[in-house]
Amino acid sequence: MANSVAIVTDTTACIPAELVRKYQIEVIPIQIVIGGKAYPDAELDLSQFYRILKESPLTLKTVGSLPGPYIEAFTRLAAKTDQILCITEPVRFSGMFNAAQLAAMQVLEQYSNLRIKVIPCETAAAGLGLVVLEAARQAEAGKSLDNLVGIVSTLMQRVYLYAALDTFDYLIRGGRIPKIAALADAVLQIKPVFTLRNGDAQTVALPRTAEKALQNMLDLMMGHVKGKGKLKVAVMHADALERAHRLEQNIKEKFPEAEILIMEFTPVMGVHTGPGVVGVAFYET
Secondary structure, eight states: OOOSEEEEEEGGGOOOHHHHHHTTOEEEOOEEEETTEEEEGGGSOHHHHHHHHHHOSSOOEEOOOOSHHHHHHHHHHHTTOSEEEEEEOOTTTOSHHHHHHHHHHHHHTTOTTOEEEEEEOSSOHHHHHHHHHHHHHHHHTTOOHHHHHHHHHHHHHHOEEEEEOSOSHHHHHTTSSOTHHHHHHHHHOOOOEEEEETTEEEEEEOOSSHHHHHHHHHHHHHHHOOSSSOEEEEEEESSOHHHHHHHHHHHHHHOTTOEEEEEEOOHHHHHHHOTTOEEEEEEEO
């Protein structure tokens, strides 16, 4: 049975396929350009993608955010429901919010009884995934669009996210940080730990090893968890499953009752960060 409110997001949310199916989430794919040809990232095999990313001399790119895929999704969903909630990445990170807003305005001109609400999330990757999943669970429970907007707006303020980069190389390739960072990376071999709050990324630690980065993230997490509600966690990684499982095990040891998901970075995320990223997003209910 379809939910009364349809939930839409995109592949940056890194939601596992089985949960996308379970909660009937509409996930907009993002195009990845490999060797001059564009592919929807949802159709790329992850292991093959990361192999290409590591071995290819080419710089892989994402195609700019376009309203077309949202128009198609909103139009398709309008045949099943009159309420749609679309949750995108933070505005600072991409044009997905603007693309979805343009699409919503166009589709609403054709359907007088349809309501579409587009919300830019203030967290990303697994943090966005956790917010979308909670929205989908609440939609399944029968919450209205207005209820869901309130739930999402409150929840995204309570989600914490920490992640550690394995290398600066891919951010430099994509022009997202200056090349001088490559020298620092080569000399110091740092594994920067960053957080994402209120739609903005900030570095919070500069450990010299991947193991210390995992410990930094666990320590930071322990500083936030109060133990007053159920802990929901997403451990995320980019082609680094072994270290993701180590972080998962460390979290289980500290928080035995935590509900933990493993989320692998989709190609659209991996293109920008490169392989080796490990991180955690979490909130207490």
